[in-house]
Amino acid sequence: MSRILVKGNEAVIKGAILSGCKAFYGYPITPASEVAESAAINFPQIGGTFLQAESEVAAINMVYGAASTGQRVMTASSSPGISLKLEGISYAAGAELPMVLVDVMRGGPGLGNIAPEQSDYNQMVKGGGHGNYKLIVLAPNCAQEMCDLTMLAFELADKYRTPAVILTDGFVGQMMEPVQLPEPVTELPAKPWAVDGTPETANNLVSSIYLEAPVLEAHNEKLQQKYREISDHEVRWEQIYTDDAEIIIVGYGIVSRILQTAVEAARAQGIAVGLLRPITLFPFPVKRIQELAETASVFLVAELSNGQMVDDVRLALDGRRPTKFYGRMGGSVPSPEEILQEIKKLNNDLNKNGN
Amino acid sequence: MAKEILEKPESFYGEFTRKPGANPESTHYCPGCGHGVVHKLIAETMDDFGIREKTVFVSPVGCSVFGYYYFKCGNVQAAHGRAPAVATGIKRALPDSVVISYQGDGDLAAIGGNNIIQAANRGENITVIFVNNAIYGMTGSQMAPTTLLGQKTTTTPRGRSAENEGYPIRMSELLATLEAPVYIERVAITDAKHLMKARKAIRKGIQNQIDGRGFSFIEILSACPTGWKMTPVDSKKWIEDVLSDYFKLNVLKDKNGALKKEDTGITKSKREKEVEPTKKEIMELLGGTAQTAKVSFPQTDVTANYLDPRIKIAGFGGQGVLLLGQLLAQSAMMSELFSTWLPSYGPEMRGGTANCHVIISDKRIGSPLVSETDVLIAMNLPSLEKFEDEVRPNGVIFMNSSLIKRKVERQDVEPVYVPATEFADELKEPRVANVVMLGAYLGYTNLLSVESVLAATKTVVKRKELFAINKEALAKGFEFGRAKAKPKKHKEEVL
Numbered sequence: 001m002s003r004i005l006v007k008g009n010e011a012v013i014k015g016a017i018l019s020g021c022k023a024f025y026g027y028p029i030t031p032a033s034e035v036a037e038s039a040a041i042n043f044p045q046i047g048g049t050f051l052q053a054e055s056e057v058a059a060i061n062m063v064y065g066a067a068s069t070g071q072r073v074m075t076a077s078s079s080p081g082i083s084l085k086l087e088g089i090s091y092a093a094g095a096e097l098p099m100v101l102v103d104v105m106r107g108g109p110g111l112g113n114i115a116p117e118q119s120d121y122n123q124m125v126k127g128g129g130h131g132n133y134k135l136i137v138l139a140p141n142c143a144q145e146m147c148d149l150t151m152l153a154f155e156l157a158d159k160y161r162t163p164a165v166i167l168t169d170g171f172v173g174q175m176m177e178p179v180q181l182p183e184p185v186t187e188l189p190a191k192p193w194a195v196d197g198t199p200e201t202a203n204n205l206v207s208s209i210y211l212e213a214p215v216l217e218a219h220n221e222k223l224q225q226k227y228r229e230i231s232d233h234e235v236r237w238e239q240i241y242t243d244d245a246e247i248i249i250v251g252y253g254i255v256s257r258i259l260q261t262a263v264e265a266a267r268a269q270g271i272a273v274g275l276l277r278p279i280t281l282f283p284f285p286v287k288r289i290q291e292l293a294e295t296a297s298v299f300l301v302a303e304l305s306n307g308q309m310v311d312d313v314r315l316a317l318d319g320r321r322p323t324k325f326y327g328r329m330g331g332s333v334p335s336p337e338e339i340l341q342e343i344k345k346l347n348n349d350l351n352k353n354g355n
Numbered sequence: 356m357a358k359e360i361l362e363k364p365e366s367f368y369g370e371f372t373r374k375p376g377a378n379p380e381s382t383h384y385c386p387g388c389g390h391g392v393v394h395k396l397i398a399e400t401m402d403d404f405g406i407r408e409k410t411v412f413v414s415p416v417g418c419s420v421f422g423y424y425y426f427k428c429g430n431v432q433a434a435h436g437r438a439p440a441v442a443t444g445i446k447r448a449l450p451d452s453v454v455i456s457y458q459g460d461g462d463l464a465a466i467g468g469n470n471i472i473q474a475a476n477r478g479e480n481i482t483v484i485f486v487n488n489a490i491y492g493m494t495g496s497q498m499a500p501t502t503l504l505g506q507k508t509t510t511t512p513r514g515r516s517a518e519n520e521g522y523p524i525r526m527s528e529l530l531a532t533l534e535a536p537v538y539i540e541r542v543a544i545t546d547a548k549h550l551m552k553a554r555k556a557i558r559k560g561i562q563n564q565i566d567g568r569g570f571s572f573i574e575i576l577s578a579c580p581t582g583w584k585m586t587p588v589d590s591k592k593w594i595e596d597v598l599s600d601y602f603k604l605n606v607l608k609d610k611n612g613a614l615k616k617e618d619t620g621i622t623k624s625k626r627e628k629e630v631e632p633t634k635k636e637i638m639e640l641l642g643g644t645a646q647t648a649k650v651s652f653p654q655t656d657v658t659a660n661y662l663d664p665r666i667k668i669a670g671f672g673g674q675g676v677l678l679l680g681q682l683l684a685q686s687a688m689m690s691e692l693f694s695t696w697l698p699s700y701g702p703e704m705r706g707g708t709a710n711c712h713v714i715i716s717d718k719r720i721g722s723p724l725v726s727e728t729d730v731l732i733a734m735n736l737p738s739l740e741k742f743e744d745e746v747r748p749n750g751v752i753f754m755n756s757s758l759i760k761r762k763v764e765r766q767d768v769e770p771v772y773v774p775a776t777e778f779a780d781e782l783k784e785p786r787v788a789n790v791v792m793l794g795a796y797l798g799y800t801n802l803l804s805v806e807s808v809l810a811a812t813k814t815v816v817k818r819k820e821l822f823a824i825n826k827e828a829l830a831k832g833f834e835f836g837r838a839k840a841k842p843k844k845h846k847e848e849v850l
Contacts, residue, residue, distance in 0.1 A: 004642045005685045005696070005814075014641045023448060045640055046632050049447045053440065054473035061437035061470075065413075065444025068431045073444070091434050175723050176681065176696035178688040181643035184634050195429030195445070197452030199408040205373075205423050207432035212375050254723075261721030335726030 003178040008146040009034035011179050012076065012102055012166060013042055015150030018184045021072040021100070023049040025062035027081060030114040031170035032104035035076035056081040060088030060101075067097040068206040070194030072154055076102035078170075079120050080111065082128075089163060090129030093223070094208025096193075098157035100150065101135070102166040104173040107331040115331020116170035116254060121308035124167050125281045132220050134227045136164040136234065137281040139252040143177035149279070151182065156234060158189045160226055167281060169304065171254040171333070227282075236279040237288055241267055245274030247346050248296040250289075250313055252278050254333070255302050262339035271347045281309065289316040298346055302326045302339060364398035366407045367425050374424040383421055387587025389577025390419050392544050393486055393553075397455065398426065400558050404565065410453045411445050413438045415467075417459040418493045419486065436467025439474035442481045453564055454481045461491040464500040464526050471530070478535030478569040482560040485526060485572060487541075488579040489598060496582035500524040503601055508582075523601060527574045531607035536570040538563055539608040543576040543599055545591045552604075563611065576602055652690050652807040658841075660749060661800035663717065665725040667742055669710035670734025670755075675789035678815065679732065680711035682793055686803050686811035687715040695723035708737060715802070730800075732792055734775070735759065753796055755788065771799055771839055778831050787828035794832020799840045805833060 006014070012035050016024070024039035036052065043050040049066075053059035059075050066073040077085060082103045092099055105120045107113040122128070125137050136156050138149040146168065153164035195204045210216035238256075241263060242248060251259045256277040263275045276292060278285050289299075299321055301310040310325045317323055326342050328334050363369070370379040384391045401407045407428050414422035416435035423430035429452075433441040442456035456474075463471050463485050471483070490508055491497040497510040501523050505514040515523075527541045538560060542553040553575055560571035576598050578590035585593060638644045666683065670676040680696050687694035697712040712725040728746045733739040733754040739761075746752055748767040757776030773795040779788040790812075797803055812825050 002643065003688055005681070005688050005694075006642075014643075017637060017641060023444070025444065042640065046637065051443070051447065054469055057437070058440040058443075058470055058473065061434060061440035062444035062447075064433070064437075065431065065441035065446075066448045067444070068441070069411075069445055069448040071448040073448075087434060088437070095432075171697060171723065174698055176684055177723075178694065181638065181641055184637050186634065195411055195431055197409045197411055197429060197449040202408045202410075202428050205430045205432070207423065207430070209420060209432055215375075257720075258722040258724065264721065333724060335724065336722050337726060 003180050005176050006143055006179050007034055007174060007176050008140070008143045008168065009104065009173040010038045011143045011146035012150045013038035014179070014181060015147035016074055016100065016154070017042055017046060018147070018182060019072060019151045019154035020185050020188050021048070021074055021154060022046070023051075023063075023066045023071055023073040024075065025051050025053050025059040025066070025073070026075050027053050027056045027059050027077065029078045029081045031106060031116075031173050032076050032078040032081070032102065034173065035102055035104070056084035057088065060085040060092075063099050064088055064092050064095070064097060067092065067099045068095075068194065069196045070191035072098075072158070072188065074100040074102065076104065078104045078106045078114075079108050079117070082120060082123065086123070086129035089135070090131050090133060091208050092163045093129070093133035093135065094131060095206050096161040096223075097163065097206065098154075098161055099163045100153045100157055100166065101163055102150075103168070105167065105169045107329070113331050114170060116304060116333060117329065117331060118169060118253060118255065118304040119306065119308065119329070120167065121281065121303070121305060124165050125284075125309075125312075133223060134282050136160065136162060136230060136283075137167050138164065139167050139279060139281050140172060141253050141256045141277065142172065143175060143179050146172065147179050148182065151185065154185075156230075158191070160230055161193070162226065167253070169254050231283040234280060235283045235285050235287070237285040238277045238279060239288075240275040242274030242276060242292060245272050245292075245295070246297050246350060247271070247273040247300060247343060248276055248292050248298075249273060249300045249302065249339075249343065250276045250278070250309070251302040252281060252309065255304060258334060258336050258339060259302060261336035262343060265336060265340050266343045266347075271343060273343050273347070278309075284312045284316070286312075286316040289313060290320075293317055293321045297321065297350060299323045300326060300342060300346060302334070302342075304328050304333065364395065364402045366398035366401035366410075366427055367394075368427045371424045374421065382425065384418065385581045387578055387580035387590055388418070389488065389544050389575065389579070390486060392550070393484065393575055393577060394422070394425055396550075396554050396557050397484065399554070400561050401428065403558075404561060406453045406561070406565070409451065410455060411449065413442045413445065413454065413456045415458040415462040417462050417491070419457055419459060420493070422457055436462050436465070437470055438462070439467065439470045439479070439481070439483065443474055443477070443479050446479060446481050450480070453561060455484060455561070456481055457484045458486070459492065460485070460487045460489065460501040460526075461497075461499045464524050468500075471526070472533070475530045475536045475570050475572065476533050478537075480564055480567055480569050482564045483570070483572045484557065484560075485574040486577045487526075487574055487602065488577045488582065489523070490579050490582045492579045492582045496579070501526075501602070503597065525602060527572065527602075527607045530572055536572060536608055537568045537610040538571040539574075540572075540606045541574040541576065541602060541604050543594055543604055545576075545594050549604070559611075568611065574602070576604070650689070650810065652810070653804045655801045655804055657801050661751070661802055664715055664729040664800075664802065665727065666713040666715070666730040666732065667710060667725045667728045667745070668713065668732040668734075669708070669738030669742055670789075671737070672709050674709075674734045675786060676709045676734060677711050679789040679793050680713045681815050682790075682808060682811050683713050683715065683803070685815050686807040689810055690803055690807045692717055693720050695720050697723045710738065710742075730796070732796065733759065734789070734792065736761070739763070751800070753792060753799070755792065757788075771795065771836070773832065773835060775832070778835070779828060782824060782827055782831065784824050784828070787824055790825050790828040791832035794829040794834075795836035795839075796832075798833035798836025798838075800836075801840075805829065
């Protein structure tokens, strides 16, 4: 097996190029800059475009322009930069433009710091910008998935004509791990809606403006229908030791790796705990969580935030099972030992109540 | 007044069916508004140049947001101020198309000020039509950056004052200071004479783009009778007497003729290559075929205490701490193991100290963070002091005894004192102290084969001339580590 050792941020660009992405527009920001730097090396080599834009706002609008032509195109940034891009993201969602956005999350609010956080969950999963839109949000937890899920993001973005997001953090972006490169995508889907400077598309229009209320309402209904379809068909998750688990611990991205180690240690001590890792944050694995609630007694959600995904777990459970939250902020990352303590505490409580 | 009957250009839709409401023959513009005239000049140029089908028209926010009601070509509607950025993305993707970026003064000079400056400065091969009517028309005549001093608007009810709002911005003059733009002219559309000039300017700006010359910018002083609360006739007179007195009608820049095509800044990098790379070329480019021939490295016999290590490597910047970690992770990968490498990143790294976490395992790795450390490799004293307590009981501490003059304080760990810097100095290459350390670690623990580390060196160390010295350093460290290694008794333990 031929593998290469690369940073997660670099793996994103490898996945993008393997997906037939032809352009990258971005702006430097730690800890996402390696994505742009890799793009600066690789895109000109394949006859594509790399452009360092004058601002995050310009970058997302360049992506908007390129996506309008039907080209596979992307940008990457980190939390404060994503905040700046939100206007453009809302326009892209409204104009139904496929594009891939990478958010290598860092600590906030404000300038915060450059350490890893997961506090952009609401911003990316719930919309963030104005209007009734959602983004497809994928959460890789290793370098291999930074490549693979970037490829999936391009595929889903085209399939549903909507922006797709790689939501990751400073650790997954900076970490080096072996990556097996998948085969390049050779056939890209046709985009008869695009404006590509040909006679066939000379009547096409890319826009998010619908002046009359009934028309805009119909457009919004169409978007919601699309989001329902995505929810029906594109949910992805991973689970470890969930079959007989009394405690289900839920986490995504880098946190899921820490949880995995903690769950393995807890299992070694005979604690019936399992891990559910949402790979898609929108669509969220609502049904899977409800199924797990059939057998599990309690849920624990761990995030590098003040508790954002936990809301979705609670909505899914609808009060059926108690849901605890363990959160760290500011770039502090819990050790597996700290998570293990939380699991033990929960387990003791369960046993007490059971007795 | 005699009604002028003109033939509608082919580049306009026959009926404006995209426009809601009745009356699909007329535009949504107010009587006396300049937009309709400017649209017509553009559409006629598109007709005459035969470029309708390959034109992409970018509409801004403002009254001309509905450019797509009229222009029978590809249309993209942009966010407020962002038309030049959107046009950049389109033109870079479609170098053979004709991209017309159309903006008003609020859109271009206020919210989009930086976007137009930067697009101009990059010399994007696009044509920008800038309609300056000194006001925000669509939102109800608020002040624009181009509003004249003393001019009353709904947000300058007492007239614009230099003290509070500053002076009107002359965008054409400002952009003309830039190196890249090839053509900048300000025109008006007040009478037949000026209309002809405006027509010529638009044609020139679009021709420049077709010829691949670069960025052209045509500013058009245009009436907004509704916003100005004037009759169309008074509006024209106001442009002639007042507006064009401040915004002089002039060619601000024209590099045409003086330039050859290759001097216009339209370099290959702005155009996509015509040839698509093959699958094989892509894989090669991304490093995916670097190790097509699978190499098997010798299996090593490792004491249980040293298996599946969680390693922390620390030192000051320049000691090659991160590289040491990468060599370990790379050779582990090449030995068909799982490995992760996680650096400390950001300011603390720039401050002079660096560390990385490396985990090697024959099972899938969970947390890449090393909290409980099996092996600490400390290249300097601060590193030892910072991480000594994190090492688990019976863990191993490799320390650079050339630089750290104290002993390990912990009694429950295995210390290995490696004079790494001295060895490196003996090799006359102080930079290889990290590789000496790596050699010592492998010699002591037998974790990975020397062959795999040498192979990893070839991939990780970019400077090929350093291979020989790294090989020597590795051997020197390995020999030292092996000599220090505890006599093997794990086989008996296993049995």
